[in-house]
Every structure is written in C-alpha cells, then in structure tokens.
Amino acid sequence: MLKNMPMVNANPDGSITVKGKAPLILIDEKPSNLNAQQLSELLESLPANMVEKVELMQTPPPEYATYDGSVINIVTKKGRVGYYQKLWLSAGTNGQRIGGTYLSYKSKKITFNGHFNIAKYNVIGNSRSTRQNIYSDSTNFFYTKSNYINKTTSPTVRLESNIDINKRKNIELVYQGIISNIDNVTNADYTNVNNKAQVWRASKRTVDYDGNTYNHGFSGTYNWKGAKQKSEKLNIHTGLNFGKGVNDKRFYQQFLLNDLTPSGQDSTQNQFIDTYTTSYYIRTNYSKPLVKNEKILLNTGVNFTNNDDHTILNASYLNKATNTINNNELLSSNFIFNQGITTSRIGITFLLNKGWR
Numbered sequence: 352m353l354k355n356m357p358m359v360n361a362n363p364d365g366s367i368t369v370k371g372k373a374p375l376i377l378i379d380e381k382p383s384n385l386n387a388q389q390l391s392e393l394l395e396s397l398p399a400n401m402v403e404k405v406e407l408m409q410t411p412p413p414e415y416a417t418y419d420g421s422v423i424n425i426v427t428k429k430g431r432v433g434y435y436q437k438l439w440l441s442a443g444t445n446g447q448r449i450g451g452t453y454l455s456y457k458s459k460k461i462t463f464n465g466h467f468n469i470a471k472y473n474v475i476g477n478s479r480s481t482r483q484n485i486y487s488d489s490t491n492f493f494y495t496k497s498n499y500i501n502k503t504t505s506p507t508v509r510l511e512s513n514i515d516i517n518k519r520k521n522i523e524l525v526y527q528g529i530i531s532n533i534d535n536v537t538n539a540d541y542t543n544v545n546n547k548a549q550v551w552r553a554s555k556r557t558v559d560y561d562g563n564t565y566n567h568g569f570s571g572t573y574n575w576k577g578a579k580q581k582s583e584k585l586n587i588h589t590g591l592n593f594g595k596g597v598n599d600k601r602f603y604q605q606f607l608l609n610d611l612t613p614s615g616q617d618s619t620q621n622q623f624i625d626t627y628t629t630s631y632y633i634r635t636n637y638s639k640p641l642v643k644n645e646k647i648l649l650n651t652g653v654n655f656t657n658n659d660d661h662t663i664l665n666a667s668y669l670n671k672a673t674n675t676i677n678n679n680e681l682l683s684s685n686f687i688f689n690q691g692i693t694t695s696r697i698g699i700t701f702l703l704n705k706g707w708r
Contacts, residue, residue, distance in 0.1 A: 359407070359423075369407070369421040377424040379511075381525070381572055381588055403428045427464065427511070433457065446473030462513040469506040475499070490546045497539035505531040523572040528565070535560040542611075553607040562598030566628075582645045588634040596626040619669035621676070624662065632656040641699070651697040660688040 360368045367374060406424040435455040442448050451468025477498040484491050509527040516522065536559055543552040570590030577583025600622040606614045636652040666682035669675075 367423075369423070372420040374421040374423045377422060378525075379427055379523070380424055381523070381570055381590075402426070428455075446475065447471070460515040464509075464511045466509045467507070469504070471505075472501065472503040474501040492544040494542040494544065495539065497537060499535065499537040502534040503531065505529065519576045519578060521574050523574070525568075525570045527568045530563070530565045532563045533561060550609045550611065553609075553611055554604055555607065556602065556604040558603075559601040560598070562596065562624075564594060564596035564598075564626075566592065566594035568592040577639070580640050580645060582638060582640045582648055584636075584638050586634075586636045589632065591629075591631045593629045594627075596624070598624045598626075600624070617671075620679075621667045622682075623665045623667075626663075627659075627661040629659040630657060638700075646702040648700040648702070649697075650700055651695075653693070653695045655691070655693045657691045658689070660686075662686045 358369055359374075367376070403426045406426065408422040408424065433456070435453075437453045438451070439453075440448075440450045447470070449468060449470045451466070454463075454465040456463045475498075478496075480495045482493040482495075484493070507527075507529050510525070512524045514522045514524075536557070539556045539558075541552075541554050541556070542550060545551050568590065569592075570588065572589075573585075573587040575585040602618070602620040602622075604618045606616045606618075608614045632655065634652065634654045636650070638648050638650045641647045641649055662684070664682070664684045664686075666679040667676050668679055670677050
C-alpha cells in the first residue's frame, strides 16, 4: 500500500522513510505509536478495501509542527449504514497463507469496525557467495553457502468504535493487538581456500531462532467543534501501548579439517532475550478563528509521551570439559530505558486564497 506511493521507501526491516526520514504514521488522524516491526505487521494485515485513502503531508499541520519529518495519515472506511461483513483468503508461492474477516456496523450515532486476520509464512531460501582477496604476493578465496527456513504465524485484531454524542461532540475508541510467533533455522558452510586451491579453514554453522511477541494498544479520542465557528476545534488523544517479546537464539558451529571432515572441535552458544515495552501518551490540540471569515487561526496544544523499555539478555555457552551450560557474563546485559517528552506550542495560521497556495 505505502510502497507504491511516491517518495516513500519501504526498508527490509519493515520501517518506512520519506526522503530519508522516518515519518509519523497516523491512522484516522491518531498517532499509531508503534515501532517499525509492529507497524509493519499492522499494515501488512490491513486489507486494501479497508483503506479509504492515504495522505502524505510533507508540510505537517500545526499540531505536528514539532515533529521533524513528514506525516502519513491512513484513513480507514467507516462502513455503510447497517451491517456489513467480508471474508477473505489468500495464498502465495512463498508459503504465504492469510485469512481474515472484516465486520462493520453503522447506525445514526454509533459506528463499529472490526478486523481480524491470521497470517502464516513458510519462506525457504538459499544463497552462495564467493569472495576473492588479492594481495601483492598471493590470492585466496572465501566461499559461503547457506540455506534457511523461516516460519511465522501472526494473528492481528483491530476494533474501532465511533460514538456521536451530538453534532458537536464525538468519542473514538480503538483497540489493536498483534501476536507473532517465529521459528527460523539457518545452516551455513564456510570455506577458506588458498591460491593453490587447498582448503586451509572450514566450518559449519547452524542458527536456531524462535520466539514470540505480543503487543496491545488502547487509544481514545475526544473531538469537539464550536457552535458558531466551524474552525473552532478541540481534540484530545490519549493511548496506552504495552508488549512483551521472548526470543531464543542457539548457535552451533562445527570446525572441519582440510578434507571437510569433522575435527572434533565445536562451539555451542545460547542467547535468551526478554523485552518489555510500555508507552502512554496524551496529545491536545485547540484551534480557534481570530477573525469572522476564519482565515486567521490560533492553534495551540500540549503533548506528553512516556516510553519504558526493559531488555534482558542472558548469554551462555557449553563447557566441553564439564559438559555443562555456563553463563557468559561479558555478553549478558540488563538494559532499562525511560524517556518522557513534553512539548507545547502556539501558532497562528493564515489561510491564503487558492491562487497563492
């Protein structure tokens, strides 16, 4: 969806950049407040028929003037009057299988949208590479051959409700949840060859990587419009996001002789990573016309965001002499990060005639 937009680049890790900078992603004018991986999983699960339009704002509106970058607003469809349901299934040659459902209900004052899908990926691949090192007196080669199987299961749910209190006030409530389970295996062969085509170092390595993550997000929005002046608006956005990730990596490397038979030497290492994230925010925006024709607007607001991250890395290795697993304190860590950001702004907007825009 976003990959086809001009000036938007989708990176291999799932992050998105506009002119080299990470944009602020809004969903229905509300900040998604998700990291690159979480946002990628949500956007991949969002069906195209659920999106009404995508707005790329290179010059952000006043309420996002403090953000250093572009703003992308994904506007979702609010549904038709009555009840609507859609089911879909898809499959791909890369082992991709996706199924889900979309529900929509709309009355005079209440709109509800529900989206659930589950995606499974079974990606198989292999690669070969040859590197030649040329020196003044010799030449040698480094050959790499690898294959991998990456399996992922990721269910996603998004629930959204819009309640109109009256013509001037409404409340929006959103919940979105993402769960991801991964099971990856990579096998690689490394061979060093001298200028006489003789093997002088070789090894085999297997990396097992499995884990699961979950992320939950709750957000609420209060919108108010002035009775006499249409441009007088008050918006209050608040939200809470929290998640946990458990990832296990196991490295096994077997060293070979020159004839590529086992040398009897090997290495086994483990990395167990637990990640906990919590963030909450509140953003307010108020705009009021200063003149009757509403072409001069006062815009002000206050934003507060708090992020807590806790990552625990436990590294260990197999002691061949005692045949026991020992902790590796040098590679282990316990990292705690907290960040609170408060911003306030005030500005005046002049609306020029179309000929000047």
